[in-house]
Amino acid sequence: MKPHGLIGDEWLVSYAAGALSNVHALTIASHVSYQPEMQEKIRAAEAIGGDILCQEETAAISETLLAETLAKLDHHETEQEAAINKEASNTDTDIPSCLRDYLGANLDDLNWKLMGPGMHQVKLATGPEGEKLWLLRARGGTIIPEHDHRGTEMTLVLRGSYHVGSDHYTPGLIEIADADVLNHQPMIDEGEDCICLVVTEAPIKLKSFIGRMVQPFIGL
Amino acid sequence: MAHISSIATDTVTFEELAALVAKKRDKEAFATLFEHFAPRIKSYLMKHGLENGHAEEIAQEVLITFWRKATLFDPQKAKLSTWLFRVARNRMIDLKRKRKYPEVNADDHLAQMVSAERTDRPIEVKQDAKLVASALGILPKNQRKAIELSFFDELSHSQIAEKLSIPLGTVKSRIRIAFNVLRKELGDQG
Numbered sequence: 001m002k003p004h005g006l007i008g009d010e011w012l013v014s015y016a017a018g019a020l021s022n023v024h025a026l027t028i029a030s031h032v033s034y035q036p037e038m039q040e041k042i043r044a045a046e047a048i049g050g051d052i053l054c055q056e057e058t059a060a061i062s063e064t065l066l067a068e069t070l071a072k073l074d075h076h077e078t079e080q081e082a083a084i085n086k087e088a089s090n091t092d093t094d095i096p097s098c099l100r101d102y103l104g105a106n107l108d109d110l111n112w113k114l115m116g117p118g119m120h121q122v123k124l125a126t127g128p129e130g131e132k133l134w135l136l137r138a139r140g141g142t143i144i145p146e147h148d149h150r151g152t153e154m155t156l157v158l159r160g161s162y163h164v165g166s167d168h169y170t171p172g173l174i175e176i177a178d179a180d181v182l183n184h185q186p187m188i189d190e191g192e193d194c195i196c197l198v199v200t201e202a203p204i205k206l207k208s209f210i211g212r213m214v215q216p217f218i219g220l
Numbered sequence: 221m222a223h224i225s226s227i228a229t230d231t232v233t234f235e236e237l238a239a240l241v242a243k244k245r246d247k248e249a250f251a252t253l254f255e256h257f258a259p260r261i262k263s264y265l266m267k268h269g270l271e272n273g274h275a276e277e278i279a280q281e282v283l284i285t286f287w288r289k290a291t292l293f294d295p296q297k298a299k300l301s302t303w304l305f306r307v308a309r310n311r312m313i314d315l316k317r318k319r320k321y322p323e324v325n326a327d328d329h330l331a332q333m334v335s336a337e338r339t340d341r342p343i344e345v346k347q348d349a350k351l352v353a354s355a356l357g358i359l360p361k362n363q364r365k366a367i368e369l370s371f372f373d374e375l376s377h378s379q380i381a382e383k384l385s386i387p388l389g390t391v392k393s394r395i396r397i398a399f400n401v402l403r404k405e406l407g408d409q410g
Contacts, residue, residue, distance in 0.1 A: 008396055009396045009400065010377065010391075010392040010393075010395040010396045012399075013367070013370060013396075013399045014370050014376065014377065017370040017374065018310075018312065018313050018321065018374055019375055019376060020376065021376065022319050025321060026322040029322040029324045032324050033324050033328045033330060034330050036326075039324055043298065043302070044403050045399065046298075046302050046305060047298070047299060047301075047302045047406075048367075048399075048402055049306075049309065049371055050300075050301030050303070050304065050306075051301060052371050052372075053257075053260055053264055053305045053308070056267075058263060059260075059262040059263040059266060060259070061258055061259050065258065065280060066251060066254055066255065069254060069258075069280050069283060070250075070251065072280075072284060073247065073250070073287050094330065096325070097325040097328055098324065101320075101322075102322065129376070129378065171330075
């Protein structure tokens with residue numbers, strides 16, 4: 001049985017290998033930021049990367065490279081950490097810092113666009129395989145229109161919570177809805193707005209007539 | 221050209237050399253590390269599509285980054301090869317995608333921190349590359365392939381599925397199983 005709300009190890013390995021698109025890498029890094037055990041696994045996968053690096057054949061390097069490098073060291077000595085001067089313009093301390101760096105502005109200050117009854121979105125990026133990264137903000141009590149998927153949909157909860165059937169998703173947990181998930185109908189828990197980081201791999205198929213009507217407008 | 225470095229790496233570990241760089245700003249220790257790692261990092265970068273001159277330049281940059289940040293390297297937490305791999309990987313991705321690879325910040329301490337899953341023993345820091353070679357060797361060929369396509373070719377799960385003409389679910393389970401075999405293997409022997 002897969003643990004509830006946690007991503008599979010194959011994603012951690014691909015993250016460590018550098019094999020994820022930035023859209024997926026940001027989502028996985030954000031999810032893992034809540035999970036110390038998974039951070040440990042990523043370190044293990046990176047150690048495998050380091051060992052693979054050690055076993056690389058040795059490429060010929062120019063004879064002068066070492067001398068040139070040594071000559072550069074004194075110059076770099078003074079640089080220290082001065083270059084690290086991030087504009088931390090997102091001050092939401094409740095979300096992962098990789099996501100804060102990426103967003104650059106607080107969640108509340110983003111340009112939220114109405115997407116449907118009780119639902120707003122901010123489109124963030126499109127990955128190399130057409131996958132879309134976006135934020136969803138849904139009012140407490142909202143029922144997301146029932147839909148099927150044509151690709152995997154990943155939903156990481158940042159604030160608030162929702163449930164699908166008996167599965168409950170709270171901040172830090174991720175829901176993976178594979179292409180074979182039919183009639184997917186998440187229900188936002190009563191109370192505060194639920195904000196999620198979502199990666200949608202392929203256009204989702206809305207079931208209802210109304211859903212199909214609004215689809216072109218919400219851009220999913 | 222005369223080699224500046226004369227430290228024999230079979231009597232001293234990379235982590236000990238790294239400590240000399242961090243604490244004593246020891247250039248001889250740095251040169252020894254450079255001679256070991258620069259050609260390997262260059263080879264890794266070339267496999268990922270960087271051309272010769274560029275790969276060399278970035279390999280140099282990775283080692284200079286280590287010189288600058290050596291005091292931040294904690295041998296209790298990671299092996300030097302892991303640290304250099306991470307820097308090389310991030311630098312390569314920055315270059316190819318013109319965007320920073322998102323990194324997990326272990327100091328986030330998010331209020332909601334959940335620990336839903338028990339993990340096995342963390343991998344031992346002192347494993348060496350030969351063990352990984354033999355650990356990779358015990359994997360069935362198809363699992364090994366999935367790991368190598370991830371690390372060498374940066375292929376996504378769906379790209380691997382396409383390349384090997386196998387279902388996506390099979391790719392995921394092969395990577396998952398292989399990773400857990402490697403972790404156990406390396407953890408037990410560490």
